[in-house]
Amino acid sequence: MRQFRSAASAAVAIAVAIAVAIAVASSPASAQTPAADDALADASVELLQEYLRVDTTNPPGNESRAVDFFARILELEGIPYEAAESAPGRGNIWARLEGGSEPALLLLHHSDVVPADPAFWDTPPLSGQIMDGHVYGRGALDTKTLGILHLQAFLALHRSGRPLNRDVIFMATADEEAGGFYGVGWLVENRPEAFEGVGFVLNEGGRTLVSEAGAKQVGIEVTQKVPVWLRLVASGVPGHGSRPRAESAVTKLLEALDRIREHESEPRLLPVVDRYFRGISEARGEEWAELFLDMASSIREPGFMARLQDHDPNLAALTRNTCSITRLHGSGKINVVPPTAAAELDCRVLPDQDVGAFVAGIQRIAGEEIEAQTMMAFTPAISPTDTYLYATLEAVMQERFPDAVVVPAVSSGFTDSHFLRDLGIAAYGYSPLLVPVQDQAGVHGNNERISIENVRRGTQIMRQVVERIALD
Numbered sequence: 065m066r067q068f069r070s071a072a073s074a075a076v077a078i079a080v081a082i083a084v085a086i087a088v089a090s091s092p093a094s095a096q097t098p099a100a101d102d103a104l105a106d107a108s109v110e111l112l113q114e115y116l117r118v119d120t121t122n123p124p125g126n127e128s129r130a131v132d133f134f135a136r137i138l139e140l141e142g143i144p145y146e147a148a149e150s151a152p153g154r155g156n157i158w159a160r161l162e163g164g165s166e167p168a169l170l171l172l173h174h175s176d177v178v179p180a181d182p183a184f185w186d187t188p189p190l191s192g193q194i195m196d197g198h199v200y201g202r203g204a205l206d207t208k209t210l211g212i213l214h215l216q217a218f219l220a221l222h223r224s225g226r227p228l229n230r231d232v233i234f235m236a237t238a239d240e241e242a243g244g245f246y247g248v249g250w251l252v253e254n255r256p257e258a259f260e261g262v263g264f265v266l267n268e269g270g271r272t273l274v275s276e277a278g279a280k281q282v283g284i285e286v287t288q289k290v291p292v293w294l295r296l297v298a299s300g301v302p303g304h305g306s307r308p309r310a311e312s313a314v315t316k317l318l319e320a321l322d323r324i325r326e327h328e329s330e331p332r333l334l335p336v337v338d339r340y341f342r343g344i345s346e347a348r349g350e351e352w353a354e355l356f357l358d359m360a361s362s363i364r365e366p367g368f369m370a371r372l373q374d375h376d377p378n379l380a381a382l383t384r385n386t387c388s389i390t391r392l393h394g395s396g397k398i399n400v401v402p403p404t405a406a407a408e409l410d411c412r413v414l415p416d417q418d419v420g421a422f423v424a425g426i427q428r429i430a431g432e433e434i435e436a437q438t439m440m441a442f443t444p445a446i447s448p449t450d451t452y453l454y455a456t457l458e459a460v461m462q463e464r465f466p467d468a469v470v471v472p473a474v475s476s477g478f479t480d481s482h483f484l485r486d487l488g489i490a491a492y493g494y495s496p497l498l499v500p501v502q503d504q505a506g507v508h509g510n511n512e513r514i515s516i517e518n519v520r521r522g523t524q525i526m527r528q529v530v531e532r533i534a535l536d
């Protein structure tokens with residue numbers, strides 16, 4: 065066990081002091097009162113502002129600063145924790161509250177954020193400034209607010225002093241934005257004990273969207289498209305650019321890429337995707353409602369896939385395997401015909417797809433002259449919806465937002481959840497924050513922000529979820 069200690073900024077110390085003062089005020093006996101709820105929510109806003117000011121921009125990451133931030137809070141609360149760096153500055157931290165024998169619950173979020181260009185922001189991106197009822201800062205949506213909600217639910221559980229039916233773990237990890245190999249990926253390999261007994265994970269990836277008309281759609285992410293990153297290599301006779309042969313490594317590669325570009329991957333419907341489309345059908349308006357209610361037929365209709373692709377490429381991507389040709393490498397010199405040429409493909413396959421069969425298919429299309437190499441591929445996995453945890457998330461969200469549609473969702477991107485689904489752990493992307501469609505652009509974009517109302521309400525909902533799961 066390695067403990068990180070460093071001089072935290074005075075600002076952090078003050079925020080922590082405030083949080084702790086509030087914690088002391090809300091003694092276990094009064095933990096359920098509205099006043100205590102309010103105090104917890106107030107503390108969340110301050111803690112979020114502090115967390116947004118911790119510079120964990122990845123690259124380079126510096127997530128050990130986030131470790132310091134959480135370590136101070138946990139120390140003041142008297143909760144033991146563990147921390148480990150996967151590389152200098154790349155810190156991860158986790159703490160476990162011990163409980164009964166039910167499968168442990170892991171509250172996971174990543175502490176790193178993507179870079180932000182201040183030139184395009186209305187506030188400095190790392191200021192945590194409050195403006196128009198919103199907290200601004202890189203990470204407000206992805207995913208420092210979620211981290212604070214997890215922390216507050218975790219601390220409330222600890223302060224209540226009530227016996228837990230299972231262990232509950234709080235974890236903040238490095239490097240998700242660059243693939244997680246210095247974060248969850250590293251921990252799974254090097255600190256497997258951190259995941260001991262874990263049956264369920266709550267992670268980022270859940271989205272509750274509010275349309276401009278006010279319709280709410282709660283998505284609990286149960287699976288993701290599986291990335292299969294391929295490198296296609298062609299070889300040929302090298303020579304001088306002034307004396308070309310009919311065929312070279314480059315021409316072979318171009319022909320193969322053309323075949324891949326022209327190839328239409330067959331649409332098909334996973335049960336979970338079918339459920340998702342039915343769930344969102346009403347909110348998508350008349351033009352789509354009936355089509356989405358019967359996607360099994362719709363995807364067979366001529367022209368439908370092209371229309372869907374046009375309407376929403378993200379939805380189209382949920383119904384088929386896809387490949388984007390993203391990187392090309394030929395000669396290093398304009399007058400040299402190279403001996404090899406290569407292209408890299410970002411393919412994403414449906415989460416029940418056999419990866420070996422998929423790669424063999426690409427190899428067949430590319431042809432014998434091309435060597436398809438797998439650079440990265442995850443194990444396909446879908447978390448079940450018939451678990452107590454899923455049912456609890458669904459029930460709590462339906463109680464809080466009676467007019468919302470709650471659906472299991474499939475993400476076309478990926479998060480750290482796949483590392484845990486690979487271990488057979490049920491992982492859910494879940495967020496109690498209601499994000500207006502127009503604010504979604506802040507994720508990896510400009511003026512990332514979250515409303516104070518959301519932070520406050522989210523604190524209460526997350527606490528309710530965690531208590532319902534961990535207390536009998």
Ligand SMILES: [Zn+2]
Pocket residue numbers: 174206207240268
């Ligand atoms: Zn994220």
